[in-house]
Amino acid sequence: MIAKRYCKTIAAACGLLCLGTFATGGDRPSDACPALRERTLKPVALVKVERSEGAFQGWRASRSGTTGSAFGRPLVRGDEFIFDFGEHLVGYVKLELGDIDRPVDAPVRLDLSFAEVPSEIGEGREGAASLGTISPSWIQDETVTIDEVPSVFEVSRRFAFRYMRLRVRACSNGGRFSLRGVSARAVSSADLSAFRPIPSASPEDDAIDRVAAATLRDSMQTCLEDGPKRDRRLWLGDLRLQALANYATFRNYEVVRRSLFLLAECASSDGAPATAVFERPTPRSSNGRRILDYTALFPATVLEYMRASGDTEAARRLWPTAKAACETVLSAVDETGLVRADNGFWNFIDWQDGFDRQASEQGAIVFGLDRAYELARALGREKEVAHLPGIAAKMRTRAVEALWDGSRGVWKSGRDGNVSWMSQAYMSICGAGTPEMRRGALERVTDMPDAVRPRTPYAYHYFVEGLWCAGMKSEALALVREYWGGMVKKGADTFWECYDPSDDMASPYRSILLNSYCHAWSCTPSYWLRRAREEGVEKRTNVR
């Protein structure tokens, strides 16, 4: 069923003014809002969450009873159930309350806690969260007071969860109440019937693919959200990866189109796309610092959208924004063709500490300029950006001069010659140096204990892309299987924002309660597994 009411609200919101160049023209392509599809899900079991040494983050949810055992019996203050919905979902919870022997003569007050992973139930919530670096308001707790019994009560906020803990905080001593049912209305703009499993995939590959698709499904709403639990913004960098996975699975072009236009409509005064957009209450730029590498990816994302969907008209309208993105990122490049160390942008690349991003940014920009020129040619606008191929070539040459460490056979970065996996990946992606240099650097870096490794699935995606570009497709596929497969082995229903195989407690926010466990940028295995199949990459190899 399509959630018409919700979409109507969004559509109304979309009609309001936004920042940027599109706003002034009265032209708002992002008004075309994808419909949300609904599924009704019921919990599959009651579980208990306990300490378990071998489990992910030290917490395990194990079955403690049937959901039916929670229903129909009188509940009193302190009663508690943890419902397991059996899969990750994004949506709205409905509680059906009934009375037992006489009317309930006082409101029923319930504490609800939603969790994507067991640790979110197991760890003390507010206490631990106050140590985090972002607001504990992201922790999905809700106290609801229900005045009328019997009734069906839908909690008005949207949550992202697999587990829901329900605790009775207060209720009448007189007329007693019971739960009669619990269900969830899951929402997504993904058409699940469009999804086709990879034919005759191994059970392991199939599991990775399904978890990736679920990650995309749940972050795919009226725009492409970052993390449906925490940070519902549309981010340019995540958008590209969601779009690639989407073309391989659900093929919802409308949501990509709208997301691209949201970024373009919320462009800053230089015309370059927003780094991130708040969709609601009305679309607008998050107004944070611009991410250099994300901005560089915009032309590629438009090009890939046009090729996947055939929607040349949208690409034509997005072209000025793509062109402006190129000009903006070039402002970070010095006259010699090298990205400046202090370029004033937010150089993101990864949530990893202590590594230098200059080489990665150099690669991202060159990649972006190449794709922009390719887009221009496809649109017959190459005269407008005739200077780009020359700049890209100069930047590639300059990379070899300034960033190649011939003695170690790897790409270095920054004043101190920092060596990281990501520098090698981006130099491969942009095609700097010779194929041998690129491939050799990728092979060598994984054997260097001091080389800074990637930390997030976002960075791992680009490392895989770097391997792919260097022709190391088997190694790339093996890494997908090892890294994302590692999350599956640890019980992931959707792929996480942050996954360090050696440290379950890793968090960009100093609290695992604040991590997002269904995160847009982690959904690309569906893309890689299918691309590997198409390109005949099947041989298993190991990458370390």
Add this chain to the structure above:
Amino acid sequence: MIAKRYCKTIAAACGLLCLGTFATGGDRPSDACPALRERTLKPVALVKVERSEGAFQGWRASRSGTTGSAFGRPLVRGDEFIFDFGEHLVGYVKLELGDIDRPVDAPVRLDLSFAEVPSEIGEGREGAASLGTISPSWIQDETVTIDEVPSVFEVSRRFAFRYMRLRVRACSNGGRFSLRGVSARAVSSADLSAFRPIPSASPEDDAIDRVAAATLRDSMQTCLEDGPKRDRRLWLGDLRLQALANYATFRNYEVVRRSLFLLAECASSDGAPATAVFERPTPRSSNGRRILDYTALFPATVLEYMRASGDTEAARRLWPTAKAACETVLSAVDETGLVRADNGFWNFIDWQDGFDRQASEQGAIVFGLDRAYELARALGREKEVAHLPGIAAKMRTRAVEALWDGSRGVWKSGRDGNVSWMSQAYMSICGAGTPEMRRGALERVTDMPDAVRPRTPYAYHYFVEGLWCAGMKSEALALVREYWGGMVKKGADTFWECYDPSDDMASPYRSILLNSYCHAWSCTPSYWLRRAREEGVEKRTNVR
């Protein structure tokens, strides 16, 4: 403005099946649901709540700033404001949230606490409430999490309050938020334009009258509620008093008519009216023990409604229920004409401890039988209840034989000869003994230190009625001024459920946090002050 949407919901709910005799006929006069009228109120000041020895319950709210000083400034975790709306209201709160310099990048979580009187803010809420005898879920606390900023957020639950404390529990460290405005949508079925102040009343009388009318206004919703903060049930005993005050002020006959029919439609199998009805989600009897004295009042309430409104048709339809009420209460009377000590009913009369209710019930029943016969005659149905005058006469005679304490000159009650103010009041109301006995007993009891005094405004109303029936109208008026005026002097915006002039901490529930401070049964001064004016009672006297 009329709240059409709310009424529509109620009307739909009213259409569903209810218990009792009316349900089977498919005939539902209570479907005629009075419309709610809305007023928008804004807070008038910020206040602080502090200990103050002379203040009611030891807490005083004093002005600490303009409401404007709360608005437009960045708020952080722990910020707190107490908004004073300047008057008691029942309704829905709207919070307008804005951003400051960049979009707010995390939900805003606020703790809201609503209070009718300052002590509800001053006293620790949950801790103290857990000592109470009824559910702490009645305490008006709400934690709301607002995902979208800027936005106007209406809290979905209805509250009864003058003060609202707002505390920032969690918010972003990044984009900051502010309050831009706070308002309330007050609801009532009272038409305030119908209210006429008592002409040239003293400031004291005028204040009592306005507080009484506000009490009625805020407990007058789609039915006549008991306490809009706590216990929204329609209770038969409260209904009679609200109806009397309503005929003297707002004259909304529709809400009385609907309330009478709700009680009749939810009759038990013997056809007698429900003692209390839950209006929502669908009307039904509260299914508790039947209150003997309330049931006895039903015929009087129908008679008074018919006389005030002229709606003979409704009285005709309610007649079978009134007749059944008589039969039911007579089952508590023994063959000699005396109310049995152990009659199986809930003998209410007052929330006072340690007094015997036999005499009061005797009086209430006789009063009810008299009014029932009067109603029957007005409807031409006196043949159906031809036995009632004889029974009433017999009960009056029996009261003199069994309950008159000739040596002390007062009415006694129960096996131990308990003496209370209420026994004297009800014997006066039902006209037992001679006028001299009744008047003398009322005069004497107030000078007897051991006589049990009334505790609630409900009981005080009937003591005033007893004085009135004994011709002691000046004394009655003086008592209205002293007792209800005492609440006004202590700062009441609406009259309280429980008021013991000598004990501010009195609570039927062992926690003042659970008391209702706008309570239906306390609203009759508007009736008495006007009746005194009509009957020329103006001389001030003192009653002790």
